[in-house]
Amino acid sequence: METASIPTERASIPTESRARTGSLDNPEIVENVPGHVIPILEREFDDFETEATRFLGGELQEDEFIRFRLRQGVYGQRQPNVQMIRVKLPLGGVTPDQLDAFAAGIERYVPLRKGHITTRQNIQMHHVPLPDAARLIRELGEAGLSSREGCGNTMRNVTGDPRAGVLPGEEFDITPYAGAYVRYFVRHPTTQAMPRKFKTAFASTAGDNAIGPIHDIAFLPRVRDGVRGVAMLVGGGTSIMPRLALELYDFVELDNGDYLKVSEAIVRIFDRTDWLRPNRARARLKVLIDKIGVDAFRELVEEELRGEWVAERDFTLDRILYMDAEDELASAPALRDSYATPNGDGRAFDRFAASNVRRQRQAGFCTVEVVVRRGDLSVDQLRGLAAIMREHCGGHARTTVHQNIVLRWVRDEAVYEVWRALSELGLGDAGAHEIADVVSCPGTDSCKLGITSSMGLNQAIHERVVQMGIEDPLTRRIHIKMSGCPNGCGQHHIADIGFYGASIKVGEHTIPAYIPHLGGAYENGQVRYGQRLRSRLPAKRVPEAVQRWVRFYESDRHEAETFGAFVDRVGVAEFESRVKDLTMPIQFSLENMNHFIDWTKNVPFQVIRGEGECAV
Numbered sequence: 001m002e003t004a005s006i007p008t009e010r011a012s013i014p015t016e017s018r019a020r021t022g023s024l025d026n027p028e029i030v031e032n033v034p035g036h037v038i039p040i041l042e043r044e045f046d047d048f049e050t051e052a053t054r055f056l057g058g059e060l061q062e063d064e065f066i067r068f069r070l071r072q073g074v075y076g077q078r079q080p081n082v083q084m085i086r087v088k089l090p091l092g093g094v095t096p097d098q099l100d101a102f103a104a105g106i107e108r109y110v111p112l113r114k115g116h117i118t119t120r121q122n123i124q125m126h127h128v129p130l131p132d133a134a135r136l137i138r139e140l141g142e143a144g145l146s147s148r149e150g151c152g153n154t155m156r157n158v159t160g161d162p163r164a165g166v167l168p169g170e171e172f173d174i175t176p177y178a179g180a181y182v183r184y185f186v187r188h189p190t191t192q193a194m195p196r197k198f199k200t201a202f203a204s205t206a207g208d209n210a211i212g213p214i215h216d217i218a219f220l221p222r223v224r225d226g227v228r229g230v231a232m233l234v235g236g237g238t239s240i241m242p243r244l245a246l247e248l249y250d251f252v253e254l255d256n257g258d259y260l261k262v263s264e265a266i267v268r269i270f271d272r273t274d275w276l277r278p279n280r281a282r283a284r285l286k287v288l289i290d291k292i293g294v295d296a297f298r299e300l301v302e303e304e305l306r307g308e309w310v311a312e313r314d315f316t317l318d319r320i321l322y323m324d325a326e327d328e329l330a331s332a333p334a335l336r337d338s339y340a341t342p343n344g345d346g347r348a349f350d351r352f353a354a355s356n357v358r359r360q361r362q363a364g365f366c367t368v369e370v371v372v373r374r375g376d377l378s379v380d381q382l383r384g385l386a387a388i389m390r391e392h393c394g395g396h397a398r399t400t401v402h403q404n405i406v407l408r409w410v411r412d413e414a415v416y417e418v419w420r421a422l423s424e425l426g427l428g429d430a431g432a433h434e435i436a437d438v439v440s441c442p443g444t445d446s447c448k449l450g451i452t453s454s455m456g457l458n459q460a461i462h463e464r465v466v467q468m469g470i471e472d473p474l475t476r477r478i479h480i481k482m483s484g485c486p487n488g489c490g491q492h493h494i495a496d497i498g499f500y501g502a503s504i505k506v507g508e509h510t511i512p513a514y515i516p517h518l519g520g521a522y523e524n525g526q527v528r529y530g531q532r533l534r535s536r537l538p539a540k541r542v543p544e545a546v547q548r549w550v551r552f553y554e555s556d557r558h559e560a561e562t563f564g565a566f567v568d569r570v571g572v573a574e575f576e577s578r579v580k581d582l583t584m585p586i587q588f589s590l591e592n593m594n595h596f597i598d599w600t601k602n603v604p605f606q607v608i609r610g611e612g613e614c615a616v
Helices: 042-056 062-071 096-109 130-141 175-185 258-271 285-292 294-304 325-329 346-356 379-392 412-424 454-467 539-556 563-570 572-578
Strands: 074-076 082-087 114-117 123-129 200-202 217-224 227-234 246-253 357-359 365-370 376-378 397-399 405-411 480-483 497-506 509-518
Touching: 042 062, 042 130, 062 074, 074 130, 082 130, 096 114, 096 123, 096 130, 096 379, 123 130, 175 200, 175 258, 217 246, 217 258, 227 258, 246 258, 246 294, 258 285, 258 294, 285 294, 325 405, 346 357, 346 365, 346 412, 365 412, 376 379, 379 405, 379 412, 405 412, 454 480, 454 497, 454 539, 497 539, 509 539, 509 572, 539 563, 539 572, 563 572
Parallel strands: 200 217, 480 497
Antiparallel strands: 074 082, 082 123, 114 123, 114 376, 217 227, 227 246, 357 365, 365 405, 397 405, 497 509
């Protein structure tokens, strides 16, 4: 397979010419500060309220209303008459004022009184009645928060490395170009009703902390002869047909807007590939590329780039370029005369600093990753984080694809004070990206497609590994992720130990269960899918299986052998044998009733799946 570079004329964007306007059809002004990437349109809130009122009054058909509200980021739940609101945070960027707005909206309209960070750096709120949904998105919009195209067959939230701009080893900050990409495609006429959703990621370095290869389009930064550019990958995705994205071009220029031009060519091809549409479960870009190959797809892209539409577009970045780390530096906290120091809690703080704190490339500053259990933040935690950001971060933070939050621009001297403030909020746990930092989707807590309570299993596994008292550094690096169904929202494909929800039929009864995957990876530029085991574990036995596999690894590994390398060496059959007894049938009885009830639930398990609105 050959890749190519797009030949272009060089262009530069002077910093002083960066405007604050929006996308193709949107001239409104937006603030050029973190969290204010997507322009807010008041008329969309008016339209949503009008259409919701028509639907509730029986004047609008449900199918028509579903398509409308999905473009506004309002998603139907498995529970009747309530909605999930998905607010997009491009690259995870969020401001203190926005966290306060989340807290206020959640306190007023969200029954569970919490927000949930997703594996796409969004924040979701669940169980919101439809009339309140209209009010909630309007009030969040006043803080510059947008749910526009958070759901539906649209350009979903654009994700990226939460340390972009401050990461050692960067050749340049990808943030401005990712922000411009968001502004270019939001409300773009080609991306409103594609065959299916479309996911994008921007990496910061060759280490690719954005997990680019699992996306429809991914951008990897490169510099050639002093010119900023990106390698472009296409056709990645998880779910029932996992594929890693392939390189389409090894170098496409950024500053002249070529990356936007090539991206639009890709989505135009995808949008008119009508044979994808009938089977919505497989209507993804990866299916097209898997069928024709990346070389043939490149030919389609280059033919598309010769189309008349190119001359009709404005790909210059000066109107949509977004702020970068140098802009953030201006608002970074000043050095104080004195700071608090550890007093009696030095060991706990040292553990936190070792696992959660990373040096920035800017001298004197660091990032602090906040572990958010199950991705859930209470009202008090949201407000507390906002206060910490104002005092210690210059207002800068980003959510992560692992459901955490990275505080940026923390003075080295202030890390202890930040940890102490986080601890008061119940957010001072050490171990970001370690074995107890378990990732999961909402599962049957809210999703129509959910089979099992992945959030409940998350909590159970977290408790088990904490009880195990793991101190070994290599074991602590094991990543555990789970999804409540095969679709992969919990990213189980790329975990060292991953699970997806299933079931086991026992006569007239059903047991919640999970299918394991082992040996996935997503760090240091390596992304690979784990191997699926021929095992089906009852949900209540999964924590025991995890413990056995972890202890097996500790006892039989070679020196310095990672878990993934260990899986490759010993083979998955050996892991299957270690849990064979856990997969044995369970007869329904009073003594075994616990196995027929899912984690955190109190009624007998049933497989109840509706039509997921992701494919509507």
